[in-house]
Amino acid sequence: MTERRPPHHSGSAGRPELLVILGSSLTVIAILGIVTFLLIRERANAQQAAARGATTVAQLIDADVLRTVELYDLTLQGLIAAAQRDDLKQVSAQIRHLVLFDRSTTARYKGDILLLDKHGGVLADSSLIDPKPGNFADRDYFLAHAYNRDTGMFISQPYKPRCDCAYSDEWQISFSRRISSSTGEFLGVAVASMRLAYFDQLFSSLDIGTDNTLAIINDDGVLLAQKPYLEDNSIGKSFAGRPNVVRMLREGSGSFDGVSSVDNEQRLYTFSRVGNLPLTVIVALSSDQVFATWRRTAIVISGATGVLCIGLLWLTWLLCRELRLRQFAEQELAQLAATDALTGVANRRTLDQTLRHEWFRAQRSGKPMSVLMIDADHFKSFNDRHGHLGGDEALRSLAAVISANVHRPTDLVARYGGEEFSVILAETDNEGARQIAERIRAQVEQLPLVGDDDAPMTVSIGISTWTTASDNSLELLLFAADKALYQAKEGGRNRVVVA
Numbered sequence: 302m303t304e305r306r307p308p309h310h311s312g313s314a315g316r317p318e319l320l321v322i323l324g325s326s327l328t329v330i331a332i333l334g335i336v337t338f339l340l341i342r343e344r345a346n347a348q349q350a351a352a353r354g355a356t357t358v359a360q361l362i363d364a365d366v367l368r369t370v371e372l373y374d375l376t377l378q379g380l381i382a383a384a385q386r387d388d389l390k391q392v393s394a395q396i397r398h399l400v401l402f403d404r405s406t407t408a409r410y411k412g413d414i415l416l417l418d419k420h421g422g423v424l425a426d427s428s429l430i431d432p433k434p435g436n437f438a439d440r441d442y443f444l445a446h447a448y449n450r451d452t453g454m455f456i457s458q459p460y461k462p463r464c465d466c467a468y469s470d471e472w473q474i475s476f477s478r479r480i481s482s483s484t485g486e487f488l489g490v491a492v493a494s495m496r497l498a499y500f501d502q503l504f505s506s507l508d509i510g511t512d513n514t515l516a517i518i519n520d521d522g523v524l525l526a527q528k529p530y531l532e533d534n535s536i537g538k539s540f541a542g543r544p545n546v547v548r549m550l551r552e553g554s555g556s557f558d559g560v561s562s563v564d565n566e567q568r569l570y571t572f573s574r575v576g577n578l579p580l581t582v583i584v585a586l587s588s589d590q591v592f593a594t595w596r597r598t599a600i601v602i603s604g605a606t607g608v609l610c611i612g613l614l615w616l617t618w619l620l621c622r623e624l625r626l627r628q629f630a631e632q633e634l635a636q637l638a639a640t641d642a643l644t645g646v647a648n649r650r651t652l653d654q655t656l657r658h659e660w661f662r663a664q665r666s667g668k669p670m671s672v673l674m675i676d677a678d679h680f681k682s683f684n685d686r687h688g689h690l691g692g693d694e695a696l697r698s699l700a701a702v703i704s705a706n707v708h709r710p711t712d713l714v715a716r717y718g719g720e721e722f723s724v725i726l727a728e729t730d731n732e733g734a735r736q737i738a739e740r741i742r743a744q745v746e747q748l749p750l751v752g753d754d755d756a757p758m759t760v761s762i763g764i765s766t767w768t769t770a771s772d773n774s775l776e777l778l779l780f781a782a783d784k785a786l787y788q789a790k791e792g793g794r795n796r797v798v799v800a
Contacts, residue, residue: 318624325617329610336606340599344592348569351591352556355571355584358507362515362582363575365503370578373476373493374454376414379403380491381480384416384425394430402427410502412462412473412494416480417443419489435463437492446479446490454478456579459497459525459537472497472536474525497536500526512566512587520579522546531563545570549581561585641716643693644700652715652723659711659727660775663767671734671766672778673724674786675703675741678759678794680720687751695751695758696720702744706737723782731766731799738762738797746795759795761786766800 383389383401392400402414402425414427421438437443442457457475477492504515504526516527522541532538540546543562549555549572556571567588574581639651647655656672663670677683677699684692696716703722704714711727726734745760763786767778781800789798 410499761789
């Protein structure tokens with residue numbers, strides 16, 4: 302069945318739906334972007350706060366180590382100054398011992414403090430009034446001073462004492478200074494040893510949490526102390542080839558993220574050089590602990606953001622569904638308003654609108670336009686015989702036949718009123734309209750008989766055509782079609798008359 306439908310507004314009706322989807326999508330993207338930015342910033346803040354805390358710990362260690370080394374240096378300087386006094390040669394061994402090692406009592410975790418001659422032999426020992434024979438010419442500190450007069454205070458590599466003493470199993474380092482004559486001649490070395498247990502005690506006094514480490518290395522990358530120890534027998538071991546250690550020794554101080562080559566844990570390394578000493582303090586914080594609070598916050602915020610975004614998208618989907626339902630309802634109402642409820646073809650209102658539209662279009666294009674007026678013959682008597690239900694069914698059958706012969710989208714089949722129908726044929730001349738009308742008349746006559754009637758249903762059709770050669774108005778065009786229909790009725794019905 303061909304019928305004229307109201308204009309389709311899917312594009313304009315779908316535009317609000319697209320705007321809602323676009324707006325919601327942009328809102329979700331903006332929310333995700335803002336939350337991501339804030340989480341990244343908070344992570345950076347957490348890292349900076351951890352680095353500041355680690356720097357504070359490193360500074361505390363630096364200050365304590367500098368004070369301790371300064372005490373050892375004062376001890377060495379006092380030993381050298383006392384050893385160069387000629388008057389000490391005349392006093393007793395006890396008094397000479399007290400004068401030589403007077404300042405050594407302030408040094409913490411001290412081991413042996415020795416005075417060596419230019420051959421490495423022991424001239425004085427802080428632990429004995431009469432020193433035991435010994436030679437330390439092969440020690441790194443002795444060689445450093447013997448062959449370089451400008452060495453200054455030298456810090457040795459970690460070692461274990463050779464002597465059979467109380468601290469023979471403990472790792473130590475030595476602080477030493479060169480003893481020179483007034484002419485610069487090498488006379489020997491003053492050396493003071495310090496047990497590395499000092500660093501263990503210092504580290505233990507600082508609470509840095511679990512899974513975090515403190516360490517101190519020298520400029521050769523040799524480990525002097527660590528808390529906790531990540532490897533067995535690691536004191537005195539060189540880590541100079543490890544990438545993290547290489548970077549620390551190169552940069553001197555700073556902070557960076559890295560993976561530990563010992564336990565393969567991600568850590569935040571903060572490191573600082575101890576004054577002008579060849580020592581570097583390392584604070585290595587576990588990334589899991591550094592970002593633990595941030596990670597919990599990120600999970601909560603991410604979950605809440607996800608729920609918010611999902612809720613927003615769900616509400617958007619509900620709104621779009623309602624917009625679609627409203628659009629369908631509006632289209633259905635528009636369809637009902639434009640359609641004859643009984644026959645399903647266009648109603649009189651749609652006919653008037655389309656007629657004016659096609660009339661103006663024909664005026665612009667100059668192409669012909671035809672109008673058919675169709676009326677069922679003897680319909681009143683048919684309705685009396687078969688009742689209103691039979692009459693309604695006959696009108697539906699008639700509308701179906703007319704619609705079946707009008708195929709183009711620009712044409713319109715409409716119920717004019719009662720048993721009368723009208724057809725608008727755009728760009729159709731008299732002959733074309735007459736052919737369509739004859740097909741309609743013939744097919745209506747072939748409709749099945751109703752009840753015990755022995756006469757078929759028939760229609761009378763009037764045709765009126767506008768062309769550029771005529772000077773008719775729209776009203777005259779309709780009047781001419783209606784007049785042709787009247788002539789068909791007067792001429793015996795079941796016929797087509799062209800005005």
